[in-house]
Amino acid sequence: MYSAQAEAKPVLKPVLKLVGSGVVMLLAGCGMGMDDATDYAARTFSGNGEQIYYTGRSQAGTAITYQGGTMHAQMHSTSCASCHGDDRQGKRLYPKFWLVAPALTRHALTEEHDDGHGDHERYDKNSLKVAIRHGLDPAGKGLNTAMPRWQISEEDMDDLVSFLITDSH
Numbered sequence: 357m358y359s360a361q362a363e364a365k366p367v368l369k370p371v372l373k374l375v376g377s378g379v380v381m382l383l384a385g386c387g388m389g390m391d392d393a394t395d396y397a398a399r400t401f402s403g404n405g406e407q408i409y410y411t412g413r414s415q416a417g418t419a420i421t422y423q424g425g426t427m428h429a430q431m432h433s434t435s436c437a438s439c440h441g442d443d444r445q446g447k448r449l450y451p452k453f454w455l456v457a458p459a460l461t462r463h464a465l466t467e468e469h470d471d472g473h474g475d476h477e478r479y480d481k482n483s484l485k486v487a488i489r490h491g492l493d494p495a496g497k498g499l500n501t502a503m504p505r506w507q508i509s510e511e512d513m514d515d516l517v518s519f520l521i522t523d524s525h
Contacts, residue, residue, distance in 0.1 A: 404512065405519025409436045409444075414512045424491075425504035434504070436460065436516075444520075455502055460520055484517050 401407040404415045412420050412435035425434065439457035441447045449455045458464065465479040479487065483494040488506050491499040508516070 403515065403519065405515035405517070406523070408508075408512055408516045409519055410442075411435050412438075414509075414515075418509070418512070420506055420508050420512065422504035422506045424501055439502070449502055455500065457502070462521055462523060466521055479521075481517050481521060484520065485513055488513065488516070 399410065401410065401415070407413065407415050408420055414420065420435075422434075437444075439447065439449055440460045441457075444460045446457045446459045449457055465484065467478065477483075477494040479494055486492050487494075487499060487503075488508070491501075491503050491505050493499060
């Protein structure tokens, strides 16, 4: 006698193994390819803007908070460097490997017209502040929602923007 249930058991077992392995890999790899802000804790920084970029904390010890971003950013302490990289060249985002955070070098922000993430004018200090706080490029178009919207004091913002625009990376 034919039983659909008997036939399903051999198929179900490999599927469950595959799903279980995927969950284990996801949990084990959480953070894989991402630099958490705590990775930079022992580093010495030349100024407040650089410290904010790498750690998400000001030199006064204030955490720079944010809303949105990737699932990883929402689950972990993150910073600009977590997505844009130690060298500020940008990198693939975890877990959305098809997205690449753009470079945040002085050249990419102020000298190139198209950063590969939309055709817009160069950033200046004011438009960069708008991008960081509100997620809008210089043309007023929304940045990808993977970019967190940062709540940051004006003094800390000035230091961060100055670091991004004047640093030679």
